[in-house]
Amino acid sequence: MENALYMKDSYLKEFEAVVESVKDDRYIVLSQTAFYPKGGGQEHDTGILICNGEEYPVVFAGKFEGKISHEISKPGLKLGDKVTGKIDWDRRYRHMRMHTAAHIIDAILYNEAKALCTGNQLGIDKSRIDFSLDVLDREKIQQYIDMANEWVNKAIDVKIYFLPREEALKIPGVVKLAAVMPPEVKELRIVEIPGIDLQADGGTQVKNTSEIGKISLVSVENKGKNNRRMYYTLD
Numbered sequence: 762m763e764n765a766l767y768m769k770d771s772y773l774k775e776f777e778a779v780v781e782s783v784k785d786d787r788y789i790v791l792s793q794t795a796f797y798p799k800g801g802g803q804e805h806d807t808g809i810l811i812c813n814g815e816e817y818p819v820v821f822a823g824k825f826e827g828k829i830s831h832e833i834s835k836p837g838l839k840l841g842d843k844v845t846g847k848i849d850w851d852r853r854y855r856h857m858r859m860h861t862a863a864h865i866i867d868a869i870l871y872n873e874a875k876a877l878c879t880g881n882q883l884g885i886d887k888s889r890i891d892f893s894l895d896v897l898d899r900e901k902i903q904q905y906i907d908m909a910n911e912w913v914n915k916a917i918d919v920k921i922y923f924l925p926r927e928e929a930l931k932i933p934g935v936v937k938l939a940a941v942m943p944p945e946v947k948e949l950r951i952v953e954i955p956g957i958d959l960q961a962d963g964g965t966q967v968k969n970t971s972e973i974g975k976i977s978l979v980s981v982e983n984k985g986k987n988n989r990r991m992y993y994t995l996d
C-alpha cells in the first residue's frame with residue numbers, strides 16, 4: 762500500500778492524484794490517496810474529490826483486492842482525470858484520537874489484567890473495546906481508564922515507522938490482532954507509544970498522546986467471560 766499516504770502522514774488533509782480506474786461511474790481508484798479505507802476497527806474517511814472545479818463527494822472508502830476504492834455519490838470522473846482530494850478532517854481527527862486512546866486502553870487491560878483485546882470499533886461519539894477477562898468489575902475498569910488518562914497527560918510522542926516483516930515479528934506482542942495482518946506485506950508499520958505500547962498497525966494516529974484529551978468511560982457490558990465490552994468517549 763505504498764500509495765496509501767495516510768500510512769506515512771496521518772495529518773495529510775489534501776493531496777493530488779490521477780484517476781486509475783472507474784467502475785460503475787462511482788467506484789474510483791486513485792494513483793495515491795489520503796483517504797483511510799474502512800478496516801482494522803477504524804471507520805472510513807469521507808470528503809471530496811475535485812476535478813475541473815467540480816466536486817465529487819466521497820461517501821465511502823474501502824479496500825478491495827488490495828486497492829483503495831473511493832465511492833463517489835455523483836458520476837462524471839474518468840480514467841486519467843487529475844483530481845485534488847480533501848478529507849473531512851473533523852471526522853478523521855476524531856478517529857485518530859479514538860484510535861490512539863484504544864491502543865493505550867488495550868495496553869493497560871493487558872498489563873494490569875492480562876486481558877486480551879478481541880475487537881475494537883472506533884466511532885465518532887463513542888468507541889467500543891471487546892476483551893476477555895475472568896472477573897468483570899466496573900470499578901476496576903474505571904481505574905484502568907484513570908491510568909490511561911495518566912498516560913495521555915504525560916504528552917508522549919507517538920512514533921510511526923516501518924520494519925521488515927521478519928524483524929518486526931521478533932518483537933514480543935507486536936501483532937495484537939493476528940487476523941488483520943496480511944501475509945504478503947513485506948514491511949510492517951509499527952505504531953509505538955514509548956513506555957506503554959508497540960504494535961503493528963495500519964490505522965491513523967495522533968502525534969502526541971496529549972491530543973487525545975480526556976478519556977471517559979461510558980459503559981461496561983458483560984457478554985460472557987470471553988466477551989466483555991466497554992464503551993468510552995473523549996471530552
Ligand SMILES: [Zn+2]
Pocket residue numbers: 801860864962963964
Ligand atoms: Zn490500532
